[in-house]
Amino acid sequence: MSGFISALVEAWSELRIHKTRILLALVGVAVSVAALASVVGVGQLARESMQANSERQGGREATLGIIGPGGGSGADRLDAAYDALVARYGITYSTRVAMASGAFQFPGGVRNVEINVVDPAYGVVHRVDTTQGGWFAGDDGGRLAPAVVVNEAFYNAAGRPDLTTDPVVGFRGDWATPTVMVGVVADQYPGAGPMAYMLTEGARTTGLATAGGMPVQYKLWVPPENAEELRMAMMADLQAALPGMGVEVYRSDYAAYGDPFAQVQLAIGGIAVLVLLLGAIGLLNISMVTVRYRVREIGIRRSFGATSGRIFAGVLMESVVATTVAGALGVMVAIAVVKNPFIEENIAPGLTDYPAFPLEAALLGMGAAVLVGALAGAIPALVAIRVKVIDAIRF
Amino acid sequence: MADRNTATGPGQPDDGGAAQVLVDLHDVTRTVLLADDEELHILRGVTLRISAGDHLAIVGRSGCGKSTLLNLLGLLDVPTSGSLDFFGRPVGSMSSNARARLRGATVGFVFQQFNLLPGRTALENVAMPLLYAKGRDFWRRNELAMDMLDRVGLASRAGTAQHMLSGGEQQRVAIARALVRRPRLILADEPTGALDVATGQSVMELLEGVAEESGAALVTITHDPNVASRARTQYALQEGALGPAVQLAQVGA
Structure with a gap:
């Protein structure tokens, strides 16, 4: 010593x-x-x-995507099959993703806005960080005035109201519905146009239809070590549940190829x-x-x-x-x-x-x-x- | 060649076990090989016994092998032939690390050029050998070093850097360093060689006094007859051979 x-x-x-x-x-x-x-x-x-x-683009490491036909009874069957998969494999974070567009009433007039129709887990799967307010909570889907999370361009167009006052922006879909801004995210790129996230239930409330029958994607965040096994198993399950339907399960994340x-x-x-x-x-x-x-x-x-x-x-x-x-x-x-x-x-x-x-x-x-x-x-x-x-x- | 047991001083008979034999050289030679494969015989058949409390001087001209003999006595070197026992243990069978540990614990060196560590204070220089000690000596190194500086009259200069000390002070620090581990054998190589006559004399008085107090054997290597004459026993080294001893103290008595 x-x-x-x-x-x-x-x-x-x-x-x-x-x-x-x-x-x-x-x-x-x-x-x-x-x-x-x-x-x-x-x-x-x-x-x-x-x-x-x-x-943010493709989901966290080992995010599986499911894509099938858009619209019609096939889409409803796929939606049911997706719910069954989530329950069967005990997936904690999964979300629907659909692209749509709709008109919002801003102080400066009505503007068409790109809308991402998602489930609450989208925020986790796609690592959405809010700069103000917060992402959707589990009970936001039950609101009569649907909640929206908007980007800075949308927030600016709405006059940057105080989010604690539950500011309302009118959505002019099949029928006029007030929406409540609950959170703000950064623009994806400088000069981006207004964009909003809306929950699937909210989209139903507003009567928002997905744009032109564009197919709904499903995203499931699975453990990276079992990603390939789960992909194969889910593919087999979907083919068995939806015979003859062109459904694909794929890795959508950045680490899909190493x-x-x-x-x-x-x-x-x-x-x-x-x-x-x-x-x-x-x-x-x-x-x-x-x-x-x-x-x-x-x-x-x-x-x-x-x-x-x-x-x-x-x-x-x-x-x-x-x-x-x-x-x-x-x-x-x-x-x-x-x-x-x-x-x-x-x-x-x-x-x-x-x-x-x-x-x-x-x-x-x-x-x-x-x-x-x-x-x-x-x-x-x-x-x-x-x-x-x-x-x-x-x- | 010197007689065996000639280094024992008055009142310290070599027989009867009164004084412990520290170093025992018998028919020791030291040879080095030169670049042209020729052998250079530095020491030839040296026989010498040093016991506790001895004070002896080895005189000789430059190049006669004095420093080589000192190196052998201080376990810095090993003989080419002959036997060298240190505290009764044959040195030839010791590893260099074992020799280093034994040297650290039992031998204190005083060099002509002082050889203090540059940049260190007097206290740090004196405490240096205690870095290689174990237990209490290591943990109390500064206290022990301070005591030793006090003994050589330099307590007030403890914090002074080596280069700020005079030649005489540096040699006194070197003496304190040599004695701080309470060695049984003090080897002084031309201890006054770099000092004026008066300072050299006071340094020798100090060295002899401290050695006597601690009961250590003191071996001085010098070419100065005045310094040599202070020893109780003198040897002359000529062309590698140790000459007959002169029992000055006994003669004086």
């Missing part, structure tokens, strides 16, 4: 004495670790943003490793020079009882302690970079809630710092123990 503490004490003392040299070495390592952790952190942020966008972000992550990882390698070479260079400069000191220590193991541990520990401190500084800089609002807004424009600085980036940075310290310390430490005490004292 005292041997380890003593090696630490010795390492700390060395760092204190050689602070200028250490600082020079540390700047390189701290910058490398900061670059590594920043690259990984920014990469993670970009990946999160891309994933969020992909999930991880699309793997290449990006690999490239980011490669850059990070190169950055770290440069830092390690710089540290090794300084460490080697330092050990040669300290030959006499090593000889003196050995003449007072330091074993070769202690000398090795001392030089190695000195490097590791130094790079660990540098690593911590580097990670702090990386956090400041990645959590900078400017970086967040530009790297991940699709996100409303930015994720915390990724723990793996911090751990990777610290781990890399320790590893670099150990590697860059091991070579000079080996050189140090090869020093002959007699020659070293006279050096």
